Amino acid sequence: MRPLLTLSARLALFFSLLLCACASNPPPRSPVNLNDPFLRRGEALLRHGAGNAEFSPTEPTPAVQDLGAQAGFGRRRTASSIRASVYLFNNYKDARVAEDWLKAHVPQGLQGDGTVNGDLLVWVTADATDATAGAVIEDLIGSFAGEE
Numbered sequence: 001m002r003p004l005l006t007l008s009a010r011l012a013l014f015f016s017l018l019l020c021a022c023a024s025n026p027p028p029r030s031p032v033n034l035n036d037p038f039l040r041r042g043e044a045l046l047r048h049g050a051g052n053a054e055f056s057p058t059e060p061t062p063a064v065q066d067l068g069a070q071a072g073f074g075r076r077r078t079a080s081s082i083r084a085s086v087y088l089f090n091n092y093k094d095a096r097v098a099e100d101w102l103k104a105h106v107p108q109g110l111q112g113d114g115t116v117n118g119d120l121l122v123w124v125t126a127d128a129t130d131a132t133a134g135a136v137i138e139d140l141i142g143s144f145a146g147e148e
Contacts, residue, residue: 092119
C-alpha cells in the first residue's frame with residue numbers, strides 16, 4: 001500500500017507543477033481592447049499628437065498592473081527612441097497620483113513627461129540623448145492636455 005500524501009505535501013506538489021507549467025509556456029497576453037470608448041479616445045489623442053510620425057504597438061511601460069491602472073496600451077515611434085503609454089484609471093485622482101509618481105521616478109538615461117486627461121494618463125519617454133525627442137514629446141503631451 002502506498003503512503004498518502006499529506007495536505008501540505010499535496011499543496012507543495014501542486015504549486016511546483018503549476019510553477020513549472022507557467023515557466024515553460026507562459027499564458028498568452030490578452031489583447032488591448034481598443035473597443036473601450038476611453039481607450040479609443042486615448043488612441044485618437046495619441047494619433048493626433050503624433051502628426052505624421054509612425055508609431056507601432058508595444059507593451060505600455062511601466063506595465064498596467066504595476067501602475068494600478070484598469071487598462072492601457074503602448075506605442076513606440078519607429079524612427080526614434082520615443083515610447084508612449086496610455087493608461088485608463090478609475091478616476092482623475094488616481095491618474096494624477098500615477099502621473100506624479102512617474103515624474104518623480106523617471107529611469108536614469110531617459111527623459112519623460114506625462115499628463116492626465118480625465119481618467120486617462122499618457123506617459124512618454126525617450127533616451128535622454130535623443131535631442132529631437134523633446135518636440136515630439138511636447139506635441140503628444142499637448143494633444144492630451146487639450147492644446148491641439
